[in-house]
Amino acid sequence: MIAMDYLKFFNLTDDPFRLTPDPLYYYPSQEHNEILTSLNYAIEQKEGFSLVVGEPGTGKTTILRILIDNWKDKAEIALIMTPRLSPEEFLQAVLEDINVKLPSVNKNEMIKAFRDILIRHSETGRRIIIIVDEAQNVPDETLEELRLLSNLETEKEKLLQIILMGQSELRKKLQADHLKQLNQRITIKATLKPLTKSETSDYINFRLIKAGRGSVNFDDDAKKAIYSMSKGIPRLINIIASRALMAAFISGNGVIKKNHVQYAIDHLADTTPSRGYLKFAGYGVLGIILIVAIVFGAFKYVNHLRSAVSQANAPRTSAQAIYAGKDQNTGTGSVSRTVQDGQQKILTVSVEIANLRKGPSIETEKIAWANRGSVFRVIDEKKDDIGRRWYKIRNVDGNECWISERVVVIGSITGKR
Ligand SMILES: Nc1ncnc2c1ncn2[C@@H]1O[C@H](COP(=O)(O)OP(=O)(O)OP(=O)(O)O)[C@@H](O)[C@H]1O
Ligand SMILES: [Mg+2]
Numbered sequence: 072m073i074a075m076d077y078l079k080f081f082n083l084t085d086d087p088f089r090l091t092p093d094p095l096y097y098y099p100s101q102e103h104n105e106i107l108t109s110l111n112y113a114i115e116q117k118e119g120f121s122l123v124v125g126e127p128g129t130g131k132t133t134i135l136r137i138l139i140d141n142w143k144d145k146a147e148i149a150l151i152m153t154p155r156l157s158p159e160e161f162l163q164a165v166l167e168d169i170n171v172k173l174p175s176v177n178k179n180e181m182i183k184a185f186r187d188i189l190i191r192h193s194e195t196g197r198r199i200i201i202i203v204d205e206a207q208n209v210p211d212e213t214l215e216e217l218r219l220l221s222n223l224e225t226e227k228e229k230l231l232q233i234i235l236m237g238q239s240e241l242r243k244k245l246q247a248d249h250l251k252q253l254n255q256r257i258t259i260k261a262t263l264k265p266l267t268k269s270e271t272s273d274y275i276n277f278r279l280i281k282a283g284r285g286s287v288n289f290d291d292d293a294k295k296a297i298y299s300m301s302k303g304i305p306r307l308i309n310i311i312a313s314r315a316l317m318a319a320f321i322s323g324n325g326v327i328k329k330n331h332v333q334y335a336i337d338h339l340a341d342t343t344p345s346r347g348y349l350k351f352a353g354y355g356v357l358g359i360i361l362i363v364a365i366v367f368g369a370f371k372y373v374n375h376l377r378s379a380v381s382q383a384n385a386p387r388t389s390a391q392a393i394y395a396g397k398d399q400n401t402g403t404g405s406v407s408r409t410v411q412d413g414q415q416k417i418l419t420v421s422v423e424i425a426n427l428r429k430g431p432s433i434e435t436e437k438i439a440w441a442n443r444g445s446v447f448r449v450i451d452e453k454k455d456d457i458g459r460r461w462y463k464i465r466n467v468d469g470n471e472c473w474i475s476e477r478v479v480v481i482g483s484i485t486g487k488r
Contacts, residue, residue, distance in 0.1 A: 077320040082285030087278045088313035090306060091442045092133035092423065094140055098277045098305075100270045103130055106261050110138050110234060114146070114198060117229040118258045119221060122206075124239050125263030128306025131236045132204055132423050134263070138234075139202070146198040146232075147188070152423050153478060154209040158216035161209075165201055167433065186223050192230050199231050204423065206237035207244060214245075218253045265303030272298070274305065275312055287316065292329040300336050311335050416449040418462055418479040425479070427472040431461035439466050441474070449481075 078086065089096075097103075106123055113121040125131050139148055149168035156164060162181040166173060171184050192199060201217070203209060209217075221231050235241065239262070245254040266274055272294045279287050289297070293315065301307035312327075314335035319327045420441045427439040431453040441447070450471065451463035460476040 077317060080320050081287045082283065083287065084283030087282035088309040090309055092136050094136045096278055096281050097133060097137055098274045100266050102264050103134060106263055107134055107137060109259050109261055111141060113259045114142065114200060114232045117232065119229050120233050120257040121259040122235045122257045123261045123263055124237055124242050126304060127238060128304045129263045129265055130305050131263055135202055135204055135236060142200060146200050148200045148202065151203045152205065154203050154205055156213060157210070158213050161213045161216060169199065185220065189223055189230055200234065202234045202236065204236050206235040207241040211250065214250060214253055218256065266305065267303060268298045271301070271303050271308060274308060286325050287327065288325070289327040293327045293332045296329050296332040310339060314338055416481060418447055418449055418481050420445045420478060421480045422478045425474055427466055427474055429472065431455055431473045438470065438472050
């Protein structure tokens with residue numbers, strides 16, 4: 072409700088700083104474009120393995136979304152977003168994504184099926200692309216299996232393209248002795264860097280235009296403050312800009328100024344302590360509070376704003392909810408809590424994109440997707456043949472569907488929502 076009010080206040084048609092990697096909001100910075108060009112080139116030229124690393128929130132998953140849009144009609148694509156998988160589970164996930172149905176999950180049969188696909192496609196030249204996001208989480212033996220998969224090809228033509236996307240530690244991990252063979256095969260290695268200062272300013276304008284622009288205006292000092300705090304990392308820019316918008320809205324101000332940004336940064340450090348890269352945001356907080364107090368001599372104003380914003384934040388689903396999902400996902404991705412009597416079980420999607428299926432099994436058709444941080448009420452639950460739990464939910468379009476326990480975090484609320 073509050074979120075709607077603030078969009079109305081600024082005449083916006085959409086939330087400009089949502090945290091989902093949405094291709095519609097893709098801002099083609101020089102870095103992002105160069106990496107996309109390299110990956111397109113790697114696939115076109117059949118380079119085999121490519122690797123892209125980058126700090127959290129720099130836009131790796133966003134790039135993958137664009138890449139998939141480019142290739143989805145011309146290639147078979149398997150996108151693995153939860154890569155903490157054994158070799159067998161990994162193979163199963165790949166085959167499932169490229170629509171190969173097998174009666175069993177016997178590893179030899181899966182490899183045989185995969186080889187058959189490669190042979191079939193060798194006539195037409197259609198690529199098979201395996202994309203692994205968050206690849207720093209792939210166990211070593213699964214990485215080794217990936218290398219063996221790429222060995223299946225005997226022809227000169229390398230139809231199988233593998234893209235590993237992950238945080239900077241992935242590069243180090245691949246330097247280990249036992250992964251040397253894989254590392255040597257990676258022909259394209261790139262690091263995604265944050266936006267520059269002028270790109271940060273363009274990025275903010277760009278997202279505002281995409282969201283209908285309305286009457287929003289971040290003044291130059293506000294943008295400078297966003298850059299110096301976010302260091303050009305898009306996710307941080309979004310979080311800070313979104314909260315600064317909220318602060319300006321609450322104070323009835325159509326122009327977002329430095330003090331709104333400073334307030335946003337202060338509030339950010341209070342509520343998002345768990346991701347390491349946000350820690351630096353906390354260092355300046357004391358100083359900032361002091362500066363705000365001295366410059367405006369208005370502690371009262373700040374306190375008023377603080378309580379108003381925290382109330383406003385409560386029902387907001389954007390930054391905070393998505394962050395909640397993200398933080399919880401740093402664990403196993405499926406932490407179950409006991410739900411007490413009289414409480415309604417809810418789930419939060421804890422991976423970037425989760426499949427919603429027709430029935431409580433991986434064999435059933437995917438009918439929709441849900442983004443990280445989406446919250447649903449659990450209507451029913453069942454276990455499948457291999458003991459994996461599935462939750463029945465109602466999607467935003469009103470259809471009932473099922474989601475696997477592996478991609479959610481379970482919680483509860485009292486009474487009805
Ligand atoms: N080039 C871009 N254009 C528009 N938005 C972007 C761009 N890059 C990143 N973003 C935004 O920044 C946020 C983080 O991006 P994304 O999820 O792609 O980062 P990531 O590198 O995959 O992060 P992580 O390492 O945590 O998975 C998202 O809200 C996304 O929309
Ligand atoms: Mg990502």
